[in-house]
Amino acid sequence: MLMKILVINPGSTSTKLAVYEDDVLVWRESLYHSAEEVAGFRHINEQYDYRRQHVHEALEKAGIPLRFDAVIARGGLLKPIPGGVYLVDERVKQDLWNASMEHASNLAAWIADEIAQQAGCPAYIADPVVTDELREEARISGVPELPRISIFHALNSRAVSRRYAARIGKKYEEMNLIVVHLGGGISVSAHQYGRVVDVNNALNGEGPFSPERAGTVPARQLVDLCFSGKYTHRELCRMLNGRGGLVAHLGTTDVPTIIRGIHAGEIHYKRVLDAMLYTVAKQIGAMHVALHCATDAIILTGGIAYNEYCTDALRGWVESLAPVEIIPGEDEMGALAMNALGALNGELTVQRYCPKQDEEIPEK
Structure with a gap:
């Protein structure tokens, strides 16, 4: 049976959507947000309802019911974590909501989780730009206050x-x-x-x-x-x-x-x-x-x-x-779908979000 996957990828002036059946693209849409509309929001978080509504309207217009095996979103500016597929949970959502840097991708997991709850399926993110697997020698710079930071594609x-x-x-x-x-x-x-x-x-x-x-x-x-x-x-x-x-x-x-x-x-x-x-x-x-x-x-x-x-x-x-x-x-949509499919068929391990800072400061 084919796995049906919804992919959500917000950018500064667009929200890209796609539906895959296994690894085959069956529908794709780019929702464009005018500079005037976006300028009306003081902070990225204020765009959540606006973008969520546009996503629902696009799915409804295309006649796509909210029946998915997984919803996967572009990972936002979380705290540093190893790469891979992560389940969207409350900790993921809160760290994205309170992220130190604003970016539209911070809203992706929120929208994905809301749709996933309606569809009765898991919501994932995968390989966010803050993926950090640096060996220790690579992290240390010549100034102790300036460690090297992993942010990349x-x-x-x-x-x-x-x-x-x-x-x-x-x-x-x-x-x-x-x-x-x-x-x-x-x-x-x-x-x-x-x-x-x-x-x-x-x-x-x-x-x-x-x-x-x-x-x-x-x-x-x-x-x-x-x-x-x-x-x-x-x-x-x-x-x-x-x-x-x-x-x-x-x-x-x-x-x-x-x-x-x-x-x-x-x-x-x-x-x-x-x-x-x-x-x-x-x-x-x-x-x-x-x-x-x-x-x-x-x-x-x-x-x-x-x-x-x-x-x-x-x-x-x-x-x-x-x-x-x-x-x-750069096929971000296909890459996200590939990660979701790997998680669904057991080829990729689904991880829980646990930032590196949490490892250094044990909870009491």
Whole structure:
């Protein structure tokens, strides 16, 4: 009997929905929320009823009854946890409601749980961006007050790893892989036998620079800039995330446009894009060391992986380390459905949310 799975993935101005029967997509819808509508809410949490109602209306309009075997939602900004599939419970919901960073994904589990209760099925999340499986050496920086933090494209990175392993007749847990997610942010993760033992923080200024993020920058020069009086705290944060990287140099985040400029003879475009790809290659080298120089494959994924200029350049730098596989794009909906199906058929263990902080402070 086919398993029917509802997938919910809210973004800043949209809510993506999909229904799968086993691993086959049978319905998909993107609900767009205008900037004017979203601007009317002071906080993300205030959007809960608004988005929940839109989801119900879309399902009703499509004639889809609330009869599912599972509902799975994009994981929000929880406290650090190992990767995998998690049951949505009250602790998950409360930590998302009170999350230190606001994002529409924090509402996903709330909407999923409400529908799951009506459908009489479990609600899950899987591989949230805060997935943290770093080995201890990777966590410690040169400043005790500044430990390294794991925030990366966990969902897509693990999904393409499982897909690649299955294609060559192996299990993800048997392999050493480097996954390079090339998008608005860039993460390079070292997967050692099913655990991401090292990765750059793709959100908050670490690793390669990307279309809109600055990546690692010279620390002393950044400190001097912070105290120069030229910029506010908010402006500096935007310089690192949102207005850094390619857009800071070239005024655009669109890699195909930049590549067209290169072919038209724009030397500055080539210099900056090649520099970004060079920082990615260096990070791949670092992750190769994190895997004891025993990497089985390097996977290039994300939207930028559609561009041969970029993938060819990266091959030139790193293909001597391990075979390079290209799995472009980012199928978050399919990845979530795959996790739910794995949980339902017993291939993936369903975990209970227990943040790392809870392990360090035992309950009385």
